[in-house]
Amino acid sequence: xxxxxxxLLVQALLAVPQFGVRWRWTATRAxxxxxxxxxxxVPPQLQRxxxxxxxxxxxxxxxxxxxxxxxxxxxxxxxxxxxTLEDCLHDAMDIEGLEALVGRIEEGRIRCVAIDTREPSPFxxxxxxxxxxxxxDGAPLEERRTRAVQTRRTLPEEGAGDLARLDQEAIAxxxxxxxxxxxxxxxxxxxxxxxxxxxEDELAExxxxxxxxxxxxxxxxxxxxxxxxYAAAERIGLLEKVFPKARFQPSPVEHVRAAQWKxxxxxxxxxxxxxxxxxxxxxxxxxxxxELAGLLPLExxxxxxxxxxxxxxxxxxxxxxxxxxxxxxxxxxxxLARIHRLTLGRLRRxxxxxxxxxxxxxxxRWQHVAPGCRLHEQTGLALVLESLxxxxxxxxxxxxxxxxxxxxxxxxxxxxxxxxxxxxxWGRLTPSGANGGESGRKxxxxxxxxxxxxxxxxxxALLAVGRSGSKxxxxxxxxxxxxxxxxxxxxWGASFYQDLLRGVRRLPFEIESALWELVACGKxxxxxxxxxxxxxxxxQRLSGRHRRKxxxxxxxxxxxxxxxxxxxxxxxxxxxxxxxxxxxxxxxESVARLLLRRWGVVFRDLLQRETIAPPWRELVRVxxxxxAQGKIRGGRFVHGFxxxxxxxxxxxxxxxxxxxxxxxDETVRVSAADPLNLVGIVLPxxxxxxxxxxxxxxxxxxxxxxxxxxxLTSLSPREGAVSSA
Numbered sequence: 001x002x003x004x005x006x007x008l009l010v011q012a013l014l015a016v017p018q019f020g021v022r023w024r025w026t027a028t029r030a031x032x033x034x035x036x037x038x039x040x041x042v043p044p045q046l047q048r049x050x051x052x053x054x055x056x057x058x059x060x061x062x063x064x065x066x067x068x069x070x071x072x073x074x075x076x077x078x079x080x081x082x083x084t085l086e087d088c089l090h091d092a093m094d095i096e097g098l099e100a101l102v103g104r105i106e107e108g109r110i111r112c113v114a115i116d117t118r119e120p121s122p123f124x125x126x127x128x129x130x131x132x133x134x135x136x137d138g139a140p141l142e143e144r145r146t147r148a149v150q151t152r153r154t155l156p157e158e159g160a161g162d163l164a165r166l167d168q169e170a171i172a173x174x175x176x177x178x179x180x181x182x183x184x185x186x187x188x189x190x191x192x193x194x195x196x197x198x199x200e201d202e203l204a205e206x207x208x209x210x211x212x213x214x215x216x217x218x219x220x221x222x223x224x225x226x227x228x229x230y231a232a233a234e235r236i237g238l239l240e241k242v243f244p245k246a247r248f249q250p251s252p253v254e255h256v257r258a259a260q261w262k263x264x265x266x267x268x269x270x271x272x273x274x275x276x277x278x279x280x281x282x283x284x285x286x287x288x289x290x291e292l293a294g295l296l297p298l299e300x301x302x303x304x305x306x307x308x309x310x311x312x313x314x315x316x317x318x319x320x321x322x323x324x325x326x327x328x329x330x331x332x333x334x335x336l337a338r339i340h341r342l343t344l345g346r347l348r349r350x351x352x353x354x355x356x357x358x359x360x361x362x363x364x365r366w367q368h369v370a371p372g373c374r375l376h377e378q379t380g381l382a383l384v385l386e387s388l389x390x391x392x393x394x395x396x397x398x399x400x401x402x403x404x405x406x407x408x409x410x411x412x413x414x415x416x417x418x419x420x421x422x423x424x425x426w427g428r429l430t431p432s433g434a435n436g437g438e439s440g441r442k443x444x445x446x447x448x449x450x451x452x453x454x455x456x457x458x459x460x461a462l463l464a465v466g467r468s469g470s471k472x473x474x475x476x477x478x479x480x481x482x483x484x485x486x487x488x489x490x491x492w493g494a495s496f497y498q499d500l501l502r503g504v505r506r507l508p509f510e511i512e513s514a515l516w517e518l519v520a521c522g523k524x525x526x527x528x529x530x531x532x533x534x535x536x537x538x539x540q541r542l543s544g545r546h547r548r549k550x551x552x553x554x555x556x557x558x559x560x561x562x563x564x565x566x567x568x569x570x571x572x573x574x575x576x577x578x579x580x581x582x583x584x585x586x587x588x589e590s591v592a593r594l595l596l597r598r599w600g601v602v603f604r605d606l607l608q609r610e611t612i613a614p615p616w617r618e619l620v621r622v623x624x625x626x627x628a629q630g631k632i633r634g635g636r637f638v639h640g641f642x643x644x645x646x647x648x649x650x651x652x653x654x655x656x657x658x659x660x661x662x663x664x665d666e667t668v669r670v671s672a673a674d675p676l677n678l679v680g681i682v683l684p685x686x687x688x689x690x691x692x693x694x695x696x697x698x699x700x701x702x703x704x705x706x707x708x709x710x711x712l713t714s715l716s717p718r719e720g721a722v723s724s725a
Contacts, residue, residue: 002103006095011072013088014062022092024051026084054080166321170342174335175285185209189218192232196279197239197296200228214250223247226297241272243297270309273298277306278315285339286321286331344627344634351652353639354659356682357701359601362658363676364668364698366600366651368406371666375407381414385424385453389594390462390612392429392450393673395519396536397692401671412533420528420561426453427566429466430611431522445513445520447536448691450611460568461590466612478521481506481514486523486565494564497531497555508555515563527561534558588614592622596632598675600651604643608681609690620644638682668698679703 013019024047027033033051035042056063059081061073075081089095104110120128180191188209192198200221203210210230213219222229222239224246231239239246267275280296281287289307293300307330310316316330321339331339354362364370368384375383384406393402404410418424428451454462478486481504488503489495495503500511516535518524526532534557591614595602602623607613623646627634633652637645647655670676672694679696680687683703688696697703 001106002099005099005102006089007072009089009093009095009098010075010085013085014073018088018092019062019084020055022087023055023080023084024048026080026087027051027054030080030083032080166339167343167346168322170339170346171285171322174339174342178283178285178335180283182206182209185212189213189232192219192230193234194279195283196235196276197222197229197231199295200230203230217250221249223249224297229297238267238272238275241267241269242276270306273302274306274309277303278310281310281316281330281332282335285335286325286329288325288327288329290327292330340628351633351635351637351656352659353636354655355639355701356684358659359638359655360676360678360682360698360701361663361666362601362651362655363599363678364666364701365658366654367598367676369668369670369674369676371668376409378414378417380407381410382418382423385418386455387598388452388675389454389458389598390429390452390466390591390610391598391675392452392611393675394448394690394692395451395532396447397671397673398451398453399533401692402674405670405674412530415529416560422456422527424453425456425459425525426451426529426532427525428452428519428522429454429462431467445516449520451519451532452612456569458590458594461587462612463566463568464587465591465614468614479514479517481510482517485511485514486518489524489563489565494527494562496562497558500563512558515558523566524563525566526563530557530560531563588618589622592619595619596646596648600654601637601645601647603638603641603645605641605681606678609675609677616643620646663700666700670696670698672696 024033028035028047028051032054033047035047052063058078059076061069075085101110105112180187180194182188182191188203188206210219214221218233220231220233220236222231222243224243236248276296277292277298280292284292284295289300289303292298292303296303307316307318311318311330315333317333317336318328318330321329321331321336361370365373367387368375368380375381381403384403388402399410399412399415403415407414419426428449430450452462484504484506485500488500492499492503497511500515501508504511504514506514512535515524515531519532519535534554591612595607595610595613599606602619604616607616613619623632623634623644626632627646633647633649635645635647637647637652637655668676671692672688673690673692674696676698677688677690677696679685685703688694
């Protein structure tokens with residue numbers, strides 16, 4: 001009760017580690033235990049020993065063995081003890097709230113109801129999974145009886161309702177297929193066997209067939225409190241178990257009754273009622289308890305109890321399947337699986353596949369490369385970088401071709417602002433030599449070294465997936481300056497360019513070459529992009545005053561932001577994560593979402609240039625689950641490509657409107673390093689080598705025949721960007 005709640009809680013509190021931790025904190029704050037002595041910090045183990053000695057002198061019964069204490073422990077009137085108990089009761093716990101709750105229970109304002117459930121309530125999980133010291137019983141964890149209680153390890157019930165968006169036409173079609181449609185007397189008898197018990201008004205049109213079957217003692221009328229019903233002779237024993245007061249017309253002959261009683265003699269009334277409802281559920285589809293009570297002469301509470309028993313056996317499932325139904329619905333598991341398959345089939349048939357040329361025109365609009373689809377300013381650049389996260393392209397191609405093709409009036413300052421703000425970062429996600437490379441191979445940094453942009457919040461997932469297949473012992477042979485710079489960054493962390501010059505003690509051009517080498521092998525990144533821009537640009541042969549100005553601008557660019565190691569900001573994964581395929585599930589889901597955002601429509605052949613893409617078997621498992629949840633669409637969206645295709649709903653709408661709309665002549669020119677270099681992947685022809693200054697010209701989504709020989713012409717460096725007109 002309310003009077004004994006506080007004393008009992010205090011006695012229980014003294015037996016758990018919480019009191020000892022709070023005691024050390026209180027003693028330290030009161031300067032009873034010194035943290036610093038002689039200008040140095042006292043080791044934690046000494047602080048612990050001294051606090052325990054202080055506790056033994058102030059509160060001897062707390063430090064004594066429990067075998068020497070009888071009854072409750074007496075709390076001494078000491079300020080440190082009082083402060084510790086106050087911290088435990090009011091800071092770590094809410095003693096006033098507990099006393100108020102117990103008081104409301106005593107007054108009757110809160111009623112406690114004990115309910116037997118199929119599995120532990122979510123409110124009990126904290127008790128079942130509590131640490132050993134949370135129990136007054138000091139038994140070890142493996143000996144606790146609560147370990148034998150199985151808790152739900154799948155989706156919670158509140159999220160299970162969104163597992164499938166069922167099509168109402170699919171529900172109606174499955175119900176129509178499952179419900180018997182008799183045409184003659186034999187089929188009427190089969191329908192009665194299937195449904196178990198049928199109301200008279202449901203068989204009004206089969207009067208002659210019922211008379212014929214009744215004359216043969218195959219069908220009997222059943223008089224019940226809810227009206228007149230019909231049942232097959234084979235169900236007499238079952239019905240007499242459920243309805244002891246039922247009257248059969250005509251009265252069954254003895255040999256029929258004896259045969260059926262022998263058949264159902266092992267059933268008790270509850271099991272017989274469950275069987276009767278099972279027969280009905282196999283033919284009616286999603287239905288509520290009230291609707292079942294209108295079909296069978298049973299009380300709603302009886303039906304609900306049987307539904308719970310059938311659910312525990314795996315025969316039926318509950319949920320909200322029809323929008324019009326306001327109450328909880330039940331459905332046979334087999335019928336629900338058929339409705340689900342039919343729903344997915346209907347959704348997939350709604351989408352007519354498009355040609356590869358039309359799909360390329362869609363991608364040009366989806367990635368803002370088509371004329372009139374470019375974005376603007378810093379907001380547009382952020383959207384472009386977000387859609388291209390994880391795509392690795394040559395470093396020299398990003399600012400010269402890829403970004404200007406998607407952004408009107410691109411300016412390098414926009415990219416510097418996004419990177420220095422901490423929203424986006426850059427780096428190589430798949431290190432050279434990690435995926436199938438040989439150890440000891442030298443790194444040759446060039447302007448074609450692949451890098452990618454990504455949000456800093458996505459770095460952990462992209463690194464986990466991009467480097468999951470790297471060989472354990474595949475180390476690259478770095479130059480001596482590169483190794484010294486790497487060791488400096490590992491020891492001192494993020495450093496400015498001037499810090500590297502002072503710490504490594506190398507010439508400036510050696511530091512620059514070392515940074516470029518580390519960037520090319522995926523080990524180093526920087527806060528801004530101006531440093532990498534300075535490394536990408538070739539050294540100009542100038543003389544005198546112009547050379548000094550160029551050198552000052554280069555030093556200023558390299559000094560903008562800090563250089564740091566490219567690694568995950570979170571803790572390192574456990575060693576068993578590489579063996580357990582489910583350890584990468586969150587990262588795989590994150591990458592699967594990025595791929596959908598980049599392409600709109602995803603299928604296996606489209607991901608050939610994606611260096612960070614996980615195996616298709618892992619992606620398709622994620623996409624199938626999202627399709628079942630109604631988040632994405634599945635089907636066949638592009639002609640000529642086998643396997644499953646998945647798309648965002650807005651991408652499906654864009655494809656449909658593009659197919660139905662009137663299309664004008666359109667020419668799009670992109671670099672071969674652009675993600676839209678899909679010649680030999682989506683479009684027929686030989687693959688085009690990835691090189692920034694190689695041009696690919698699409699006309700109406702295809703490569704024109706007259707341009708076949710000119711497909712590999714170099715873009716003019718004076719353009720500075722790829723024209724889209």
